[in-house]
Amino acid sequence: MPVAHPDHLAARHVARRLRRSILAGLVVAGALAAGTLTAPATTAEPAADLGPQVVRTDAPPSGYSVTFRYDAPDDVEAVHIYGDWFYSQPESVTCFDCGDGRDPSQWRPGDIAATPWKTLAMERGDDGVWSITVPLPAGSFRYAFTHDCTDELATGCTLHDDPANRWQIQPQYEGAPGAVRSTIYVPESKKFPTYDTDDQAPPRPNKTGTLESRRYPSPQSTNPVGVHDLVVYLPHGYDPDRATPYPTLYLSHGGGDHSIAWTMQGVAHHILENAIQDGSAQPMVIISTDFNGLPGGNEGYVDELRDNVIPFVEQNYNVSDRAEDRAFGGFSAGGSRAYTVMYDHTELFGYHAAWSAGEREANEAQIDRMKAVTGGIMIGTGLQDHLGNIAENSQLNAAALKAAGVDIDEHNVPGTHTWHVWRPLLNHYLRELAFSTTSTSLELDVTPAGHADRVTVTATATVDAVTTSITAPTGKVDFFAGDRHLRSAPLRDGEARIRTSIDKAVLDEPVVAHYHGDDLFSGSDSTPVTVR
Incomplete structure (x- = not known):
């Protein structure tokens, strides 16, 4: 059968990257004007304010650094910063939590961000404020602080988020998982290129949408009892009275996270808005779900989607009620749930995506259902994800489904079991598959x-x-x-x-x-x- 000419596809991707680079430049310029980003300087003074400050150094290894300033209680004798910015060459990552594990000052071309997280010591200044300057490559990063913690991996230590840079939406219920709730974005240096992560850049203030934390009735929920939480993102320019209803993207987090994960760690709303600005995605509503406190495992989660989440969303927002106008995606434990949706409840969504999950072999009835999908199916993983042989099993499963005649968009990226993998997988889903068929x-x-x-x-x-x-x-x-x-x-x-x-x-x-x-x-x- 005829296929799209490769020159057309190449030109399309070049144009997208150019538009993203222009947008990233505007974001950096806006940060400079606001005083949150410092212009090049050979001897930069520490930031006067608390919180993180992105500094353009025009120096190796990455052309940027971040200065963190944190005011700990007076009785704390040692403070460390704990972040997801340790790097390894791909060939050294032969098992989960293996690799070089170099700190970001030793970043090398070709590195992947590899688990585990580690700590870096901070210094207390004359003003009593603890600080550290960390050279960082381009991307989105999470971090926290430890007090008097002697373990390099922060095992058994309490994690403290940054009061000067706390995520705008917090959990609505006690005991919600996910202790690291401070994030920072670093742009890419043209002089010292590291990673093309312009798609994760925060949009300009006049191009942002609205994040909402919502609580809906849920007879199934055990925590909180009788109600459950989700995070809603309404795209820039969302019109509740638009004649044509919006499509809806439903996302599931992984183990140890909850409903704020996809917008806090995953910056899903930034990725979406940048894709919309590039003309590569249409405006859509994002629903970030929470599978904690729901009985019945994967099937119980699907029951919650069908019986409670989808009806609540379609009654309260201007979104379509057609399955063809719904997409689903999840990673890790959420990827396992995505396979359950894809295999056994295919009719709920027109588009399906399972990331960083190995999953079981599909039977004939499941394969027939997937062949009938009117939108599309994506499977992806980090190529060095050795948590339970996920990288190998994900690729084997994709190959088996393709061999059985299922149309699969397989997209894998370098990396392990981290958000540095799941963000680009979502970006691919939004730009190349979801709602584009x-x-x-x-x-x-x-x-x-x-x-x-x-x-x-x-x-x-x-x-x-x-x-x-x-x-x-x-x-x-x-x-x-x-x-x-x-x-x-x-x-x-x-x-x-x-x-x-x-x-x-x-x-x-x-x-x-x-x-x-x-x-x-x-x-x-x-x-x-x-x-x-």
Whole structure:
């Protein structure tokens, strides 16, 4: 079957990166103006205020550093910062928690952020404030502080978030997991490039949406009893009265996290807004769920989605109630739940994504259900994720499903069992699959052309977005008879049409219309039409 030309795809990705680089530059410029980002200096003074300050150093290894200042209680004798910024060469990561484990000042090209987290000692200044300057590559990072902790891995030590940089949404119930709730974003240096993480950059203030912490009725919930929590992100410009309802992305966290994880650690809302600004995703509502305190394991979680979460969301927000307009994604323990949704409750969502989860072999009935998915299915992992052989098992499972005839978008990235993997996997899902699927149909009209061996063919292709959308697919459609290219035509109001005179013999091969796709929508092929 015809496929999109690789030059078209390459140009598409180059244009996206250029737009993201421009956006990142605007974010940095805004930070400079606000005083939260310091211009290059050979001898930078520590920040006067508490909290983190991103400093552009234009020095190796990464061209940026972050100065952290923390005011601990007077009786604390030692403070360490605890962060997810230790690095290893991929070949050294041969098991979970293995690797070089170098601190960020020793970052090398090709490094991956590898577990475990470790601590770095801070120094107390004359003003009593503890500080440390950490050179960091580009990306989003979490951190916390320890008091009088002697263990390098902070094992058994209490973790304290940064009062000057605490996440804007906190759990609504006692005992919610996830102790590290302070984050920082570092842009990429052009002089010392590290990672392309512009998609994670906080959008400009006038381009941000709204985060909401909501509580909904849940007869199943045991903690809190009778109610449960979720975090809602409404995209920039969300209109509760828009005639066309929004699509909805439902996300599940992993073990040890809860509903704030996907926006705090995962910066899912930043990734979405940057994709929207690039023209690579349409505005959607994000629902970050919480599987803690729900009985019944994976099936109990699906019951909660179907019976409580989805009805609450569709009653309270301007979102579509069509399965084709819902997407689901989860990682680790949430990835296992994603497989349960994908295998056994496929009809709930039009798009499915399972990340960093090995999962079991699918049976024939499950495979048949997945073949019927109208949107798309993504499977991905960190290539050095050795927690329970996840990297190997995820790839084996994807290969088995493809061999069984299931259309899988497999996308794997360098990395272990960390948010440094799950953020780019979500970015790929939003830009390349979720709510981008199209369907192409073809009608042919064949008439004599005034010569015994020739006919006139009028071919009309209709391209529709599978997801309800205010934007229609654009671009062009190519028409083929077997391997022979007949002609191309642009899409106008969802249709592309050609009229051409050809030899009758050409129609011995079936005719296919191939839509190339655009930045927002994926390409698709019509069912082959046989004339004779």
